[in-house]
Amino acid sequence: xxxxxxSPTHLIKTRGQQVTLRCSSxxxxxxxxxYQQALGQGPQFIFQYYREEENGRGNFPPRFSGxxxxxxxxxxxxxxxxxxxxxLYLCASSAGTGYEQYFGxxxxxxxx
Amino acid sequence: xxxxxxxxxxxxVPEGATVAFNCTYSNSASQSFFWYRQDCRKEPxxxxxxxxxxxxxxxxxxxxxxxxQYISLLIRxxxxxxxxxYLCVVNMALADSWGKLQFGAGTxxxxxx
Numbered sequence: 001x002x003x004x005x006x007s008p009t010h011l012i013k014t015r016g017q018q019v020t021l022r023c024s025s026x027x028x029x030x031x032x033x034x035y036q037q038a039l040g041q042g043p044q045f046i047f048q049y050y051r052e053e054e055n056g057r058g059n060f061p062p063r064f065s066g067x068x069x070x071x072x073x074x075x076x077x078x079x080x081x082x083x084x085x086x087x088l089y090l091c092a093s094s095a096g097t098g099y100e101q102y103f104g105x106x107x108x109x110x111x112x
Numbered sequence: 113x114x115x116x117x118x119x120x121x122x123x124x125v126p127e128g129a130t131v132a133f134n135c136t137y138s139n140s141a142s143q144s145f146f147w148y149r150q151d152c153r154k155e156p157x158x159x160x161x162x163x164x165x166x167x168x169x170x171x172x173x174x175x176x177x178x179x180x181q182y183i184s185l186l187i188r189x190x191x192x193x194x195x196x197x198y199l200c201v202v203n204m205a206l207a208d209s210w211g212k213l214q215f216g217a218g219t220x221x222x223x224x225x
Contacts, residue, residue, distance in 0.1 A: 002157075033213065042116075042199055042215035043156065056212050090155055092213075098144060098203050101213060103155040 002026055004093050004104035012110045013081050021076045021107045025093030031055070032074040033101060034066060037088040049074055050097055078109075086111045113138055116202050118216035125190045125223050132186040133219045135200030144203040145176055145183050149196040150218065156199055159185075190223045197221075 003026040013019050025032050031050045035043035045058035049068035063079040072093070078085060088108050092101035118135045125131040137145075145162035160167065162174040162183050173186040183202075187194055197218040204212045 035215075040217070042217040045212055045214065048212070058212070088153075100146065100158050100161060102158065106155050 002093075002102035002104065004091065004102055006089075006091055006104035006107050008107060009105065010108045010110075012112065014112055015081055015083060017081050017111075018077065018079045019081060019109065021078075021089050021091075021109070022073065023076070023091035023093075023104055024073045025091075026102055029093035029095050029102075030072050031094045031096055031099070032068055032072065033092045033094070034074070034076045035090040035092065036060075036085075037090060037106075039087075043090055046076065048097065055097060081111045083111050085109060114216075115139060115204065115214045116200055116216040118198075118200050118219045120217060121220040121222075123219065123221045125187075125194075125221060127190055127192060127223055127225055129190050130186065130188050131190060131221060132184060133198070133221075134182045134184045135216050135219075136180075136182045137200075137202045137214075138181070139202070139204050139214075140178075140181060142202045142204055145174075146201040146203075146213075147172075147174055147183075147185050148199040148201055148215075150199055151196050156215075159198070187221070190221075192223050192225065195221060195223045 033048040034046040037043040047057040068074045094101045147159040148156040150156040166175040171188045200216040
């Protein structure tokens with residue numbers, strides 16, 4: 001086990017709604033990265049938080065936003081959900097940027 | 113062109129055999145490289161980092177070829193439990209030095225009895 005936890009494990013939302021996903025990083029890790037993984041694809045980088053600041057962002061629209069808290073846990077917020085947002089959302093923690101990342105079990109989001 | 117490309121497979125491998133596959137990356141400035149394995153509907157798990165001189169971890173050997181911009185993974189004496197999707201991961205280090213991990217779409221390996 002990596003010590004990275006995510007909640008909830010599964011979520012069903014309807015189009016247009018908003019969702020918040022949560023991630024607790026491994027002890028001693030100050031960096032959290034979020035990924036979206038569609039079926040049959042590799043994880044796609046959404047953004048990374050390092051010491052409570054956004055430290056890089058992938059090709060995702062502004063309706064994907066996040067936070068990192070002083071204890072280095074993190075949230076991913078998605079507004080105005082679209083059907084294509086249905087995916088496995090993974091968070092990964094690391095001891096710094098560019099280091100090995102350890103993934104949580106993911107949140108499977110279904111948008112109907 | 114994708115930043116990280118992998119042969120999707122599947123590679124069907126008899127138990128006990130050796131299998132090897134590559135991954136190519138487009139950014140010559142990439143600084144670190146990893147292999148992850150992912151089981152169906154589970155999270156990726158770090159298999160090994162890939163070092164410039166190549167490295168081995170038990171039955172797994174990883175190689176890096178910077179000149180040709182590819183990394184490889186070789187699995188010897190394949191076990192049924194090696195059946196998984198293997199994700200090639202490249203740290204696309206940028207000018208401001210933060211690290212963005214870029215994942216390939218994965219290579220599926222199926223080990224058969």
